[in-house]
Every structure is written in structure tokens, then in C-alpha cells.
Amino acid sequence: MGAAEAAWGGMHRKWAIAALWLAAVSCPLAAAAQAMPAQKGAGRALDVVLSRLAAQGGYQILFDPRLLSGRRLAGQLPRDVSARQAMAHALQGTGLRLREAAPGVLIVEMAPAAPQPAVLNSDIVVTALHRPTRLGRTAMAISAVPGTALPQRRIFDSRTLHRQLPDLVQVPTGPLQRRLALRGVSGTGEGTVGTYYGETPVAGPSGTGFDAGATAPDVDLIDVERIELLKGPQGTLYGAGSMGGTLRTLFNRADPSRLAGEVAAEGAVTAHGQPGWAASGVLNLPLATNTLALRVAVGRRYEGGTIDNVRLGLRNTDDRRRESERVSVAWTPSPDLRLDAMWLQQRNSVGDAGTADLDAARLSADRTVRVPSREGLSLASATLHWNPDGLRVVATASHYDWDIVKQLDFTRVIDRQRGSTAACLRYAATIGGTACDDTIRSAFVAYVDARLPAALYQPMSVESSSGELRVGNAGDGPSGWTVGTFFEHRTDAVASNTVRADAASGLVVQPLDLTGLRLIATTLDQQAVFAEGRQALGRTVVATLGGRLYRYVRHAEGSTPIPNIITGTARTETGDFRSSEDGANLKAELAWTPRPGILVYATAAQGFRPGGVNITPELNDQERTYRADRLWSVEGGVKAPRLLAPLGLEASVYRIGWNDTIFAANSANGAFTYNTNLSSVRIHGGEMQATWTARRWSVAASAAIVDARLSADTLLGTNDGVGYRGDRLPNIPVITYAVIWDWEIAEKAAGTSWTMGGGLTGNGGSESTFNRESAYREHNPARVVADLYISASRGAWTVRAGADNLFDALATGRVTSSGFGLHQLYVTRPRTITLGLRRSF
Secondary structure, eight states: OOHHHHHHHHHHHHHHHHHHHHHHHHHHHHHHHHTOOOOOSTTOBHHHHHHHHHHHHTOEEEOOHHHHTTOBOOSOOOSSOOHHHHHHHHTTTTTEEEEEEETTEEEEEEOOSSOOOOOOGGGOEEOTTSSOEEGGGOSSOEEEEETTHHHHHTOOSGGGGGGTOTTSEEEEEETTEEEEEBTTBOOSSSOSEEEEETTEEOOOOOTTTTOGGGSOOOOOOOSEEEEEEEESOBOSSOSSOBSSEEEEEEEOOOOTTOOEEEEEEEEEEETTSOOEEEEEEEEEEEEETTTEEEEEEEEEEEEOOOOEETTTTBOSOOOEEEEEEEEEEEEEEETTEEEEEEEEEEEEEESSOOOEETTSSTTEEOOSOOOOEEEEEEEEEEEEEEOOTTEEEEEEEEEEEEEEEEEEEOHHHHHGGGGOHHHHHHHHHHTTOSSOOHHHHHHHHHHHHHTOSEEEEEEEEEEEEEEEEEEEESOOSSSEEEEEEEEEEEEEEEEEEEEEBOTTTOSBOSSOOEEEEEEEEEEEEEEEEEEEEEEEETTTEEEEEEEEEEEEEEEEEEEEEEOOTTTTGGGOOOEEEEEEEEEEEEEEEEEEEEETTEEEEEEEEEEEEOOEEOOOTTOOHHHHEEOOEEEEEEEEEEEEEEEETTEEEEEEEEEEEEESOEEEEEOTTSSOEEEEEOSEEEEEEEEEEEEEEOSSEEEEEEEEEEEEEESSOOSSOBTTBOOOTTOBOTTOOSEEEEEEEEEEEEOGGGSSEEEEEEEEEEEOOEESSSSTTSTTOOEEOOEEEEEEEEEEEETTEEEEEEEESTTOOOOEEEEEEETTEEEEEEEOOOOEEEEEEEEEO
């Protein structure tokens, strides 16, 4: 047997063992769950009674086991009442009550003896562990934003999430493009932060640089139930896995119990730019009482441009448009079976690059080319929730198509080749010459001039089909288990057209006037099985162990129908190239509750990203592929959401060892990028959040510190220069922070509820390259942005007035220089005054 066959056989044995293990774990536990006898009559344990009633009514119920320890049902339950009414009856005389924390999720808690403050953020019910838990009692570093806070804070897309999630670093990478980073884990290749919409993971197109992580999805945040940000590696509960963390957006489900909806409109005026507007509508329509419902959400938004092109004499060129539709259906044929289906479309466009020049007047750019870009995402998913006796089964099937037309100013890259002898020789070969003498060089320079101004016109697409199956115990207590399997088949393609732009308008000449054309197509197939089990060790300690087995295969092929003799794309090697890998990730965790309201945890977990293949001119065989990178994260944290009545505190510290880090390298002429493996990175950091909640006002402050450095010299130059041990990773600020507050000026009892609030978000400075040796080094300055709003609610109506970027700060998000352009600024939108009206029914 050959080495390849042995490796293939070994891989099959791993998957066979994993399948047998999955069956061995699931079957006896399922049988045991089904064999559980029902208890009847007065005197039954109260926790068992409530759990049974919740299951019968299709609810998920949360309670502290110590709160119900030793309590028994007093008397008989009434007949012919709903499960919810029966649970309330069971709690009579106990000093406890039921509270609905989320649709279908009930919490058992002490009944208040007097009016209480507003619900604390720690009471948000999250499903990050694929079971409902309170945020303040979830043994992991996680932030959650309730959907009701989004319109209040004017968070309408992924870009504006920084107002509540400052530690989710968003690095602009181009028109409509951002790279997400958590805890300093940032590199090219696959995204380091997983992005989920519902149960569906969404990854961007690879493009010419095989950098799917450079384009994070961006869907309108309309009719959202909750956003969850999970920090640290996620692989033993999430099929797609992630290295740095996972961002989950959970939309409101269709509700078959009532007809409801909402309409909203907003107008905006922006300093130094054009005005904007937005409108949205939501309709929830029951089709069969308590069984079938349809929910529709529609959004439109226009943001006027703010950046002027002084060379072309154009003002406010970077206007943005967003259009979205979403349809969801919920069908509940029985209390233990539910099917959720969703379809969404998102279309975004921008009129230009959206960057200003550091050396020009404020919000001005001196460019020869305009680069309008657009994208369209279509996603469909179906999720089956089945709760047979003692089990919780979730099966999801998803498919999405994402099309992007990206444009880049290529003038500087082409113009710099005037003096290139290699480019001159390539030109000479096209006219039968063998040398670059003065005559041929003059002709070559004239040819370059004729192809200016230049642009890259790159239509690209990604299509993915994925599925995930999870099986776990139905209980939400301290002991339990989850096992699952995941697959994905993803294809993407890009056509990189080097074209000529019109010197007068700055737009690409239509039909395309081609200088060169390069085609790239890739496929990624990945599979995984994963499992996680937790076990109570006494009354205050819970131990969790998890594991994941994965395998991926990536294919890539490229061709050059029209060689670009100026940049040398004819030397792109054609053919089908392949890379693959399989392996395992582990997780271990201990959680300790020394007393009610305090949680201490420690976690060690591995993360992983697939490697791949480069289809780039002039690469040797060793540079053609790059390996998967992986990391170990060790973390400790403490949560005390009610430490001193109104005061709550959370804190965590971590250390990450990241090996074979994938980063982008430059070709010799600066026209192309490709992925390579650095040596290693070490990251140390910590996070803190403090909340203070009183009867009519609340304040929350959060901060994150990240120290991400190379732990060894890089072996070659990258996009960010040659790196040496101790250099910080580029574009990662050491500190990010936010302070948000709300003050209820007048209560609803007075007829109208008035609320004033605001926020302060910011980050420290960072560098754009590893060190000062890079010719393209830039400093990203520290920035602070303040927001303020006031709202009034009366009945079904709410009116809101606000000021974003209150002090009109320039607030630079990134300064970038490269072969494409120098000293380009991504800045925060200038002061924007908004007035919005919302009505629910």
C-alpha cells in the first residue's frame, strides 16, 4: 500500500471511529432518557414538576437548582389549564415566580417584595451553548445585545456594532469590505471570526488573494431578537468552527399566537455631506392559530456621500444604498416539533472607495479613478427542532449565493511599471524583439500611458451549501451532553479584469477595455464531528470536555485568457491544485459557583483554520500552498452580575499561542498578493465590563486590552513588511472601550415615557505594518466617538432624535498605504443628526 493510500485509509478509520463513538454515546443516553418514569401525585420534587410541564407546553425553563432544592409540590395541579398556568400554580406559596425572558424561555426567580430596577443585561437569555442560559451565568466570555437596543442605539448594520461591541475590531479592507478580529487573532485566509445568521455560517469570496476573511457579511439588523459575540475558539459546539470567536445574529421568529408588526422611518442630516433616509417594515401574520405563522421584514436605507474627489471636481462621491427583504416561516405541528424556515436577500452598494487622502483637505481625495462597488447576498435555511423524550435534536440545511462586483484603482501599480526592465522585455517579446533598447522602451512607455488611468474590475461570487445535525439531552441543568456533525461544500470564482478608465469621469470604460484578464475558481469541502459533555462535580463545580475531528479538501485552478504584459500575469501557472488536511481540536473547562451570583471559570481550547492554494504569478512549488494554522487559548474569568445590588462586574484574562499564522505576502512588483505561513504569534489580553443599574438609569462600561506580537522572526516579507520577534500585529489596537448610559426621565405612568441616552466608544492607536522598515508604514491614531439621543414613547408610537459623532471627530479607522495608493484614510461618518418615528401594532 502506498503512502497516499495509507493516509486515506487512516483518515477513513478516524471517521469510522468518530461515527461509532457518536452512536455509542447517543444510543444509551437516549434510551435512558426515554426510560425515565413520570412522577405523579402531591409531594413530587418541584424541579421535576416544572421541567415536565415546560416540556409539555413547548417551553424552555431555567432555574438555579439550589433555588428549588428540597422543595415539593403542595397539593394537586389543576386540570384543564395550560402548562404555563400549571407552572404558576405549582409555584404558589413558594416565594418564587415565573418570568418570560425570551419567546418560549421561562425563568424561575424570587418574587420581588418591592418594585425592582430595570432588568439587568446579565438577565438576557442566550443560546451560545445551544441551550438557553442567562448571560451572567454562562461560563464563557460572551457579550449580547438585545434586539430592542438596536434601534435605540441606531445600530442598523455590522459597521455600527462597535457602539455596543467595541472589542469586535473591524479593519476596513476595501469598498464594502471589512475584516473582523477578536482578541488580536487577525490574518488573511479564512475568517478568524465566524459569522452566523441564525444557524447558518456565512463566509465571503476568496478573491484573487484567497482571503475570504477580508469580506465579512453585512445584513440589515432589522427585527432582530439578539446578537451574541462569543470570544475565543468555538469548535466543539459549532460545526463550522472559528479561531478568534463567533458573531451570531438571531432574528425574531414568526409567532403563530398573534398578529403584530412595526413600521419605522428616519431622516438624517450629515455635516460636510449629503442627507440620508431609512424606512423599514415588519409584519407577523398567523396562518393557523398557535401552529403556523409568516413573518416579513423589509428595509431600505440611503446614506449621502461625504468625500469629495478634487481631481475630478466631484462632491460626495461615496454614497451608500442598502436594500433588504427577509421572509421567515414557523410551523409547530406539535409541542415537541418545530420547523423554522428563512429566506433573505441583501443588496449593498457604494459610489466610490470611501477613503480620503491624508495629505488633502478634510474628507477629500485626489484620485484619477472612481470605484463604485456592489454586492448581493441571497440566503435560505431550514431548521428542524425536535424534542423526543429526554433529547433535543436540531437539524439545519442552508444555502447561500453571494455576488460582488469590486473595483480598485490600479493606476499607480501600472504607472510604476514604466521603469521595469522585466515588463519592457515582455512587451518586446510581443513585437518580436529580444532586448529592451531605447526604441522599444519608448514604445513600451507609450503603451503603458495608453492604458492609463487603470482599474481592476473584479466580479466575484461564492456559493455554499451546508448542513449540521446536533443531538443533546433535553435538560438545562449542570450535567448534559451534545454531539453533532457538520459538512460544507463551497465554491467561488473571480474574474480579475485589468481595464482602462475614462480620464474625464473616472469611471471604468464600458464595454470593458481590457489590458488583462485572469480567472480563478476554488472549491472547499469540509466535514467535522464534534461533541461536548458537562458533568456536575458536587453542587458548585461543573467540568466540561469537548472535542472535534475535522477534514477539509481545497481545490483551486486558474487561467489567463488575456495576459497582462505590464504586470506579468502570463506567468500564472495553470492547472488544478489541491491541498487537504485532517486533525482534531480539544476543549476543557471548569466552572465554579462559590456562592449564588458569582461564577468563576477556566477554559483551554484549540482553534483551527483551513490552509489553501495560491494561484499567483511567479510562485515556486513551495509558495503554491500554505498550511492550516492553529492555536491554543487558555482563559480564566469571573462573573458577578449582582455583586453589590446595582453593581455588576465581569472580567477575563487569556493567553493565546498561534502557530503557522497565515498572512499575506507581496509579489516582487507589488501587483499581487498571496498567502504564506508566518512562524508564530503570542497574544496576551484581558476584558472587563462593569454595569450599574438603578431604578431609572443605567451605565455600562467595557474595555479590552490586547498585546499581540510575533514570537519569532518572519521568514520573508509580507504585505506588512518583514516582521521580527516582539513586533505587534498590524492594525490591532492595544485597547478598545465603550461607555453607554440611559436615563429614564419620565415613567410611562405619566402617559409618555422619556429616555435620554448616549455612548462613548474608542480605541487606542496602532501601526499599519510590523515595524518601521516597511516603506508603507502608517500610524493609525487613537479615536473617540460620542453619540447622544432622546426618545419619547406613548402607546404604540416612539419618536427618537439623536446625534451620532456628536463632536464631529475625524475618527480615523485605518490609514493604509500600498502599491495601490498612499496615505488613504478610512474615517467615521461626520456628525449626523437624525429624527426617527416608529409605530408598532
